[in-house]
Every structure is written in structure tokens, then in C-alpha cells.
Amino acid sequence: MRVLGIDPGSETLGWGVVEGVGLKYTLVDFGTVRSNTKHAFSKRLLNIYDAVADLMALHSPDVLSVEDTFYAVNVGVALKLGQVRGLMLLLAEQRGLEIAEYAPRLVKQTVVGHGNAEKQQVGEMVRLLLRLKSVPTPHDAADALAIAITHFHHAGMQDRIRRAQTGTK
Numbered sequence: 001m002r003v004l005g006i007d008p009g010s011e012t013l014g015w016g017v018v019e020g021v022g023l024k025y026t027l028v029d030f031g032t033v034r035s036n037t038k039h040a041f042s043k044r045l046l047n048i049y050d051a052v053a054d055l056m057a058l059h060s061p062d063v064l065s066v067e068d069t070f071y072a073v074n075v076g077v078a079l080k081l082g083q084v085r086g087l088m089l090l091l092a093e094q095r096g097l098e099i100a101e102y103a104p105r106l107v108k109q110t111v112v113g114h115g116n117a118e119k120q121q122v123g124e125m126v127r128l129l130l131r132l133k134s135v136p137t138p139h140d141a142a143d144a145l146a147i148a149i150t151h152f153h154h155a156g157m158q159d160r161i162r163r164a165q166t167g168t169k
Contacts (some may be wrong), residue, residue: 001020001152001155002017002018002028002059002060002061002062002063003017003018003019003061003062003063003064003148003151004017004056004059004061004063004065004097005144005145005147005149005150005151006064006066006144007141007144007147008066008067008081008084008085008088009140010035010045010080010083010084011037012033013032013035013051013084014031014138014139014142014143015032015052015141015144016030016136016144016145016147017030017059017061017148018130018149018152020152023153025130025149025152026130026131027130027132027145030141030142030145031141032138032140033047033048033052035047035048041083045083045087048084048087049087052087052088053091056095056097061097062097062098063100064088064089064091064097064100065100065101065102065151066088066089066099066100066101066102066147067101067104067107067143067147068103068104069081069082100155102147102151102154106154107122107146107150108121110150110153110154111126111149111150112125119139119142122139122143122146123135123136125146129149130145
């Protein structure tokens with residue numbers, strides 16, 4: 001299974017591709033998509049859409065693992081992040097990818113062991129889990145890798161729940 005993790009952002013979107021089976025996974029690639037904040041928001045959305053579409057074509061993921069919505073103090077920021085998330089969901093649907101959404105606290109709980117982990121702790125655990133020499137930078141990319149890793153830890157349970165609901169073995 002190949003998972004594309006996305007940490008949505010309208011200025012910097014983090015992405016990471018992890019491949020494996022069960023709890024055995026390895027790094028494929030990671031990076032960020034940066035948008036020029038001087039451009040109109042619609043142009044920034046197009047930039048993000050095109051860049052992630054290219055990533056999907058290059059890496060052929062089976063699953064899009066994306067950070068779920070969270071509460072932001074600034075309503076405008078929350079709305080913009082929601083629009084970026086919507087683009088990611090649209091891209092995944094267009095390509096027939098499985099979609100998994102994880103709350104930020106669950107990602108931190110899964111990767112670090114507690115839901116209030118700091119960015120540095122997440123980055124260090126990503127480094128350890130993927131057996132990397134250094135912490136992936138910037139933190140947006142490390143967060144995206146953490147979101148992809150979270151899918152590997154929860155996918156088996158989701159599959160068992162789905163089978164139980166449909167009555168298949």
C-alpha cells in the first residue's frame with residue numbers, strides 16, 4: 001500500500017509518501033507545496049491543485065491520508081484550510097483513491113504517544129519510525145509523513161470495522 005499524507009495549508013502544504021504493509025513501512029518521498037501569499041486565493045488554490053495532482057501522477061498512491069478539520073481561533077484561516085482540504089478530497093475522488101481523515105490529536109497520539117505533542121516531538125518520532133538520519137524539514141512535511149504513518153497504524157482496524165459492518169470476512 002502506498003499512502004500520500006497531506007498536511008493542508010494555503011501557504012505551505014506538507015506532503016509525504018510512505019509505502020508498506022501493516023506496520024512495516026518506508027519513506028518514498030516528501031516535500032511541500034508553497035503558494036505565493038501575494039496571489040489571489042483562487043490562484044493559490046489552483047497552484048495547490050496542480051502540484052498535488054502532479055504528485056499523485058508521479059507517486060501513484062493507493063490512499064490519501066489527510067488531516068481532518070480542526071478548530072481555529074481565526075475563522076478566515078479555518079475556512080481557507082477547509083477549502084484546501086476540499087481540493088485534496090476532490091483530487092482523491094477523481095483518481096479513485098481511498099480516503100482516510102485523521103484528527104490532529106489522533107495523529108500526535110499515534111506517532112508520539114500523546115495528543116498534545118509538540119512539532120519537534122512529531123518530527124523526531126517520524127525520523128525514528130522511518131529510520132531517517134535527520135528530522136524531515138520543514139515541519140509541514142514531517143506532519144504529512146506523520147499523517148501517512150497514522151494510516152498504517154489505523155488502516156487494519158478500519159478494514160476490520162468495514163468488514164464487520166458489511167458482514168464479509
